[in-house]
Amino acid sequence: MNNMKKGDHKLIQALNRSKVLNKIRTEGPISRIDLAKKNNISPSTVASAVQELIKDGYVVEIGTGSSSGGRKPILLQFNPNNHYLFAVAITNSLIILAAMNLEASILKKATFPIDGLQGKELVERLLQLTDDFIRSYGGGGQCVGLSVTVPGIVSDTQGVVYYNTKLRMENVPLKRIMEEQYGLRVWVENDMNSVALAERRFGNYAYSNLIYISIGDGLGSGILINDTLLRGKHGGAGEFGHTSVNWNGIRCECGNIGCLDTSISWVAIYSRIITAIATGRPTLIQELSGGDYAKIDPSMYKEALRRGDRLAISINEEVAEHLGAGIVNLVNMFNPEALILGGEMALGNEELLAMVRNYIGRHAMPILANDMVFGLASLGGDDKLIGAAAVLLQDLFGFSLIESSI
Structure with missing residues (x-):
């Protein structure tokens, strides 16, 4: 019984410290x-937590504030630079590494191509x-600590990449x-989930119900509800690219037919351009690529768009x-406060937005779409x-997303 009381006291102390x-x-x-x-807690509790x-090293005293009488109060400020974290973002084509402070600002960064590596060889390259x-x-x-984000079906609690079709990762206990390997605490999260969290925590979308959709070398989403x-169940929610929209379409690498991934990911668009x-x-x-079709990428496509290219x-x-069509289904199903479009294909593509x-306005239920923020x-x-950092920081400090928008 005494142990329980001691444990309860420590938990309350940790919660108060987190609040402060x-x-x-x-x-x-x-x-x-x-x-x-x-915080509606006693001055002595605050004093203990602040000490x-x-x-x-998480907080510093920075001077004094104004007083209505008596001694001027000492002011406190969060110190994000006394600690750092390592972030690793795995995409379907790149491994990006960074050291970041506790406000997700990048201190050092390096980017490497995956070069077609898959499965065990990819994990070896990642570790190297x-x-x-x-x-x-x-x-x-x-x-x-170290936080890793990766596309595919990921268990955040187990830290296992269950399934990624493009990288051929199955049941990898990252x-x-x-x-x-490193003797550090490690977080592993799906990349779309992490960016949804980051847009909420560090971006312009301080909403507790939001959906983030990314169009790049794949198509995914992160969904935040309350x-x-x-x-x-398996960390697989949000596989937006593998929702079928066309039963007359082509077979997807996931085994289904007519997935969104097969019609609007960069791989699908590149194929259309080459054809x-x-x-x-x-x-x-063709002119922008100089005849070297390997150079055709989303930025070249968007440059052609800006110049009014008909294709x-x-x-x-x-x-x-x-x-x-896919987004209308999400709006009607989840009624988000905000829906965010990201990824290489969307970045700077105001025409697509x-x-x-316009499509959402014509096809979604008006009561659900009219006041939804879309950007x-x-x-x-x-x-x-930033997503990798957001995952680690929220868990490490118990950051309240609601408080971050105040």
Whole structure:
């Protein structure tokens, strides 16, 4: 019984410390007395929590505030630079590594191509690159852990990549492998889930019900409901690219027919461009590539769009129709407050955004769509690294997403 009481006391202390840290992080500079009032806890509890946070380097005193009489209060501020974390973002084509501070700002970054590696060979390459990066990082401070994001079906609790069709990863216990390798605490999360969390925590979308959709070398989504990530039984919720929209379509690598992935991912669009060039259809993309079709990428496609290329415009319109149909299903099913469009194909593609918005307006249930915020992703090209940081930081500090929007 005494042990239980001791455990309860420690839990309450940890919760109070988390509350105090979050309030300092979101509303600092702030005084101890204001922390007590805003958290509805005693000044002595605040003083104890703050003493620990200063000792551990998470909080610093930065001067004095104004006073209505008596001694001026000392102000406290979150210190994100006394600790750091390692983030690893695996995409279907790249491994991106970074050291980041506790506000998800990048301190050092390196990017490497996957070069078609799959399965066991990919994991070996990942460990080699991570070894080199950790060894070469010379920043000061204390490391709080390593966070990895990867596309596919991922168990965040087990830290296992259950299934990724493009990378041929099946039942890979990444968390266990990397914790044994580095002696650090390791987090593993699906990349779309992590970016949804990051857009909520660090981006322009402070909504507790949001859906993030990414169009790149694959098509995925992260779904946040009442500030909780929708994961499903095996961590497979949000496989938006593998929802079927066309039973007369082509067979997808997942085994199904007519998946969205087969019509609007970059792989599908690239195939359409090459076919058009092969059949003699005039397009600026051929000129921009200089005849080297391996150089054709989403940025070249979007440049052709900006210059009014008919092929690029035609493909963009087709993508908008398919994507719009898929999004209307999500809007009608989940009624999100905000829906975010990201990934290489969407970044800077305002025409796509406008066409999809128009499609939603025409086809979604008006009561569900009329006041929904719909926009392009706000975190830029480092979104998956920021996502990895968001996963670790939320777990490490128990960051309240609601508090972060105050």
